[in-house]
Amino acid sequence: MAQSTSIQYLKGIGPKRAKSFAAHGVCTIEDLLYYFPRRYEDRTNFADISELKEGQFYTIKAQVRSSRSHSSWRRRSFSITEALLTDPTGDISCVWFNQPYLNQYLKTGSSLILYGKVQLYNARLQMDNPEFEFVGGEDDDSLNIGRIVPVYTLPQGFSQRSLRQVVKNAMDEFLPKINDCLPFDLRTRNNLLNLAQSLLNIHFPQSMDLQKQAHSRLSFEEFLVFQLPLVLRKRKRKEKKGIQHTVDGRLTGDFISALPFKLTSAQEKVIGEIKADMSSPMAMQRLLQGDVGSGKTVVATLASLIAVQGGYQSAFMAPTEILARQHYDKISSQLSGLVFSGRKVRVALLTGQDKEKQKICREIKDGKIDLVIGTHALLNEELSFSKLGFVVIDEQHKFGVGQRALLPKKGNNPDVLIMTATPIPRTLAITLYGDLDISVLNQLPPGRLPVKTL
Missing domain, CATH: 1.20.58 (Methane Monooxygenase Hydroxylase; Chain G, domain 1)
Incomplete structure (x- = not known):
């Protein structure tokens, strides 16, 4: 048999048990080899009951002295099973809730291995709902006693002992044949x-x-x-060749001069990184991370103007119409006094609800719009650009991977800047899978209060 063989053909499995494994994503023998334990129990040295302390997790080996099952006096339908466990050093009470069938198995004199947290109840120590496993006559079993023992998430129809044996059988047969992908x-x-x-x-x-x-x-x-x-x-x-922009020009200089505040050192550093990318013949793929209020939009606007002053168009995509309008109002105000090639920078807003959508799309196609700010409407198949050279995607985690890829395809390998205020954990995945360089705005403008996340 090969590792890709269905698990049902492994000794001790069969079609019925294979369905139980399938519910846990285990369909082949290879899947079983990678079905790892969720924890371990050190059964080389069990804790003595006399040494147990409140609030700690322990593994103990003990015998059932007595057991009983009864209903709660507050809720008659709620059952409580209690057992008194003993070892040579002392006794401890164990309690299970709503599992009345356990009383049939907790026979006086039977040996158990238990794992759980010790609590204090009515001035005595007890374990609530401990995991347990019966120890039969095969106490010298090398898989279950006298070693570090794996504890798995159990498929239906399996005990820990039976699953350990299945895994051991598979490993004995297939480990000698396994190929190592690492040289x-x-x-x-x-x-x-x-x-x-x-x-x-x-x-x-x-x-x-x-x-x-x-x-x-x-x-x-x-x-x-x-x-x-x-x-x-x-x-x-x-x-793959991208667009080699001229990063220094009058338009970007006028924009910085017109700002009513001074850029932070973090913004200047990130702008330098973006300029280095945009002046390169390779397309930029950069992630810009910074808290709300750290100045990401100003950086993105400046980068957009680098493309505009070179005769290219820029697109700025936001996940919601409200956010897109906020960006449009803010950026339009900042650019209102700037003159480029004897005219003002032409900025447009494009959303799915815009009444002048068709007109704006025609102007974008004809190159009459320098910077378009919009929502998912920018991804519309009918929208085409005259000369798209720069793309900004804000709040990237709210767009799917496919959506993020659509907008850059409307240009000839344009530079792409992706912005986020929440880099972990999803942005970490994008960093792993998405081939992004990273810039961080780790400094707030003067007078800006730190952001508190609740």
Whole structure:
């Protein structure tokens, strides 16, 4: 059998149990090998009941002294199962809620391994809803006793013991045949285990140190797989020619001079990074991150004017009509006094509800609009640009990946600036998958109060 074989053909599975695994995303033998434990129990050294302390999680091995199930005196339909567990050092009470069937299994004298948090109730220690596992006559079982034991999220119809055995059977058969995608020299340079050792120690670790090494190696492989497409996209982008803008001009200088405030050092630094990109023959793909009020819009406006002064059009896309109108009002006001080639900079607003939508689209197509600010309406297939050279996408996390790619396609590989005030966690994913350089505005303008996120 190959690793791509359906799990139902593995010993102890079959079609019915395969459906239970499928509900957890495990369909093939390879999926099973990568179905990792959610935690571990160190069964080489159980905690003594006499040493338990309130508020801590423990794994104990004990025998049932007595058990009973009864209804809550407040809610008759709510059942409570109680068991008194004992080991040579003392006793502890364990309680399970709304599981009356447990009383059938908690027979006096039966041995259990329990894991849970110790609480104080009525001046005595107890475990509420602890996870437990029965210990039968096979106490010397090498998978379940006397070692660090994996604890899995259980598919329906499985116990921890039976699932461990299924995983062990699969590993015994397939680990000797497994191919490692990481070359030997790469593993050596980064002090990584091979794949077979990693899978063995992530499921049945010989020590927690080896488990951490296995986790590190598997994480390394996962991030490497994430990064490879990024490297290939970067190479491809370098091979594809973009627009080489002239970044210094009278229009951008007049814009900065007309601002009623002085740019922060962070804004000046980011503008320098953007100018370096836009003066390059390769297309810019840059993420601009900064808190609300840090001055991202001013930076984006200046970058848009770099394209405009070179004879190109700029497009500024916002996720909502309200935000688009706010940008339009603010930017129009800032540009109202500027003269370019004997005329004013022509700014337009395009939204889905605009009554003059058709007229604005014609003017954009004819090159009569220098900077268009709009919503998803900019993605309309009927809209075309005369000479699109720069694209700004605000609040990028509110657009889908496909949507973000549509607007730049309306130009000949234009420069793209993506803005966000919430870089984590979604922007981290975009950084991994989207081939973006990063600029950060980490300084607020003078007099601006810090943003508090509640």
